[in-house]
Amino acid sequence: xxxxxxxxxxxxxxxxxxxxxxxxxxxxxxVDSAPGFSLxxxxxxxSGARVAFQQRKNQPxxxxxxxxxxxxxxxxxxxxxxxxxxxxxxxSGEDGSLLTQFLALVDDPIAYEQHSLSEGGGFSxxxxxxxxxxxxxxxxxxxxxxxxxxxxxxxxxxxxEAKSLxxxxxxxxxxxxxxxxEAGPTLLMGAVVESVEVRRNELSEVNFQYVRASSIVDIxxxxxxxxxxxxxNVIHGTFYAVANAGTWDNNAG
Numbered sequence: 001x002x003x004x005x006x007x008x009x010x011x012x013x014x015x016x017x018x019x020x021x022x023x024x025x026x027x028x029x030x031v032d033s034a035p036g037f038s039l040x041x042x043x044x045x046x047s048g049a050r051v052a053f054q055q056r057k058n059q060p061x062x063x064x065x066x067x068x069x070x071x072x073x074x075x076x077x078x079x080x081x082x083x084x085x086x087x088x089x090x091x092s093g094e095d096g097s098l099l100t101q102f103l104a105l106v107d108d109p110i111a112y113e114q115h116s117l118s119e120g121g122g123f124s125x126x127x128x129x130x131x132x133x134x135x136x137x138x139x140x141x142x143x144x145x146x147x148x149x150x151x152x153x154x155x156x157x158x159x160x161e162a163k164s165l166x167x168x169x170x171x172x173x174x175x176x177x178x179x180x181x182e183a184g185p186t187l188l189m190g191a192v193v194e195s196v197e198v199r200r201n202e203l204s205e206v207n208f209q210y211v212r213a214s215s216i217v218d219i220x221x222x223x224x225x226x227x228x229x230x231x232x233n234v235i236h237g238t239f240y241a242v243a244n245a246g247t248w249d250n251n252a253g
Contacts, residue, residue, distance in 0.1 A: 005065035005240050008134035008222045009049035010201030010208040016063060023051050026203050029248050034110050042107055042248045044068055047199040048210060049222070050248070052107035054082055066107040066242045068249065069132035069220040070212065073099070077124045077243070079112040080180060086117060086170065087243050089131065089217055100216045102167030104131070105185040105240060108247035117173065117180070130244045133187060135223040138237030144192065147234040155188075162234045164190045165216040167241070190236040191215035193229050211235070 006012070006019070013019040023043035030041025030053075039055035050066040064083060074092065079085040088101040106112065115122040141147040144162040153160045166188040172178030191213035199210045209223040213235065221239065229235055 003065065004136045005134050006051065006063075008136070008208065008224055008240075009045075009051075009065055009067055010047070010199075010204050010206035010224075011049060011051055011065060012204050012206045019051065020053075020063070022203050023053075028053065031110055040108075040110055042066070043203070044248050045201050045203050047201050047208070049199075049201045049203075049208065050107060050244075052248075054109065056082070064105060064107050065134060065240070066105070066244065067132040067134060067220065067222050068244070069130040069242070071131050071218050071220045072128045073131055073217070075126045075129035075131075075243075077106070077112045077126055077129065077245075078115050078117055078121065079106060079109060079124070080115060080117050082109055083107075084180075084183060084185065085112065085243065087129065087131070087241070089129075100165055101170065102165065102187060102241055103169045103173075103183055103185050104243040106243050106245075108244050111245035111247050126245045128246060130246060131217075132220045132222065132242045133189065133239040134242060135221055135227065135235065136186070136238045136240060138223070138227055138235055138239070140227050140229050141234040141236065143232050144234055147190065147236060152236050160190060160236070162190050162192055162236075163215045164188075185241045187239045187241050188237075189215055189239050190234055191219060191221065193231050193233045193235060194218075195231055196223075196229050198225075 042052040048068040055061040112124040169183040
């Protein structure tokens with residue numbers, strides 16, 4: 001079963017049926033009723049790895065990789081499809097200034113009303129949104145100097161900083177070059193590793209790295225073991241942005 005997102009958090013199973021069975025045997029938290037859905041739930045491993053399940057009535061189930069993140073922000077969330085949202089993060093100071101915004105996958109759609117991305121389309125305010133990322137196609141550099149000396153720091157004519165975050169799909173939506181259906185949670189991001197902890201996904205018995213890092217904002221990242229990192233390293237490449245309002249931490253099914 002090849003899924004970079006699931007692999008980032010150690011959900012390495014021979015096929016999807018094996019993962020689903022293991023997750024439900026392990027204990028899936030869910031909600032009893034959600035308009036239009038026949039299933040919304042998630043298994044959260046003690047390691048912080050998460051796999052979520054969503055199913056619309058009379059449609060196939062969707063399986064999503066996610067992460068219980070220790071990085072929390074006050075956020076404005078515009079959920080515009082079952083799993084996708086525009087997330088705007090704000091500082092915790094008195095001014096509450098906008099820090100950054102990007103598209104993210106939300107594994108708990110019940111926490112946010114669905115809105116339109118159009119101006120005046122509405123939004124949800126989440127006081128403690130968990131924000132994380134799943135490493136997809138990444139490179140690791142010894143430090144910021146090594147990153148700046150590499151080809152990875154140059155994308156076309158654009159110079160990238162070691163701490164950088166771009167949401168290509170959000171840019172595409174803003175320029176009308178992408179449709180909502182085409183938008184995804186991929187980030188082009190660089191981040192400096194602040195701490196790393198090897199955690200074991202108890203469901204699969206596969207290790208992954210739980211990384212606290214500093215980019216444009218602080219963020220928690222799940223990194224597979226084939227990309228070993230240590231504090232001071234720069235990790236750069238493509239990631240999946242994930243977010244959660246704490247739903248599965250607080251609500252039992």
